[in-house]
Amino acid sequence: MRRHAEKGQKCLYFLDAGMDGQRAPQALILDQRIARILRAYATRVGLDMGLQSALSVAAWIWSDGGWTPHRYGVSVQWMTAxxxxxxxxxxxxxxxxxxxxxxxFFSGAWDPAADGPIEGLSDA
Incomplete structure (x- = not known):
């Protein structure tokens, strides 16, 4: 199912790119790699705020797959902002x-773990 969702998002991305005119928000691709970066970022922010549940909440929100249309929308809104x-x-x-x-994000040009490893967070 995850592969179908990723293919659907990639189709939306390329259809959006081929349209005339500027629309907001722009269609993006949410895949496992982007989700892991967002998970690391959310974990870092949560830990910096002192939230004990930062790791588990970020892991639930930015899981490796099974994203709902709502979660896709949240990722597009966050990237736009x-x-x-x-x-x-x-x-x-x-x-x-x-x-x-x-x-x-996808190419690794920005790494939320660049300030050091995030305890309990792995790429697996």
Missing amino acids: ATGHLASTGSGWPSGCVDLHELA
Whole structure:
């Protein structure tokens, strides 16, 4: 089932990319690799806030598969907001390039564990 969901999201992504005009939010691909990055990020934020359940909540929200349309929508909203934030910081990040942000995640250009390993979090 997970493979069908990933293929459906990839189809949406490419259909969206082929459409004329700018729409918000842009279709993105939520796959296992992106989910693991979001899980690591959510875990890091939760631990930094002192939440004891950070690891288990992040693992439940950003599991390796079985994403609902709601979870896909949350990931698209988060990536859109994060991209907007990056563009507003004066870092030179282009506004409206949510798929570039997603590519940075997918290619490993940004690693939420870069500040050190997150205890209890693994890629498995």
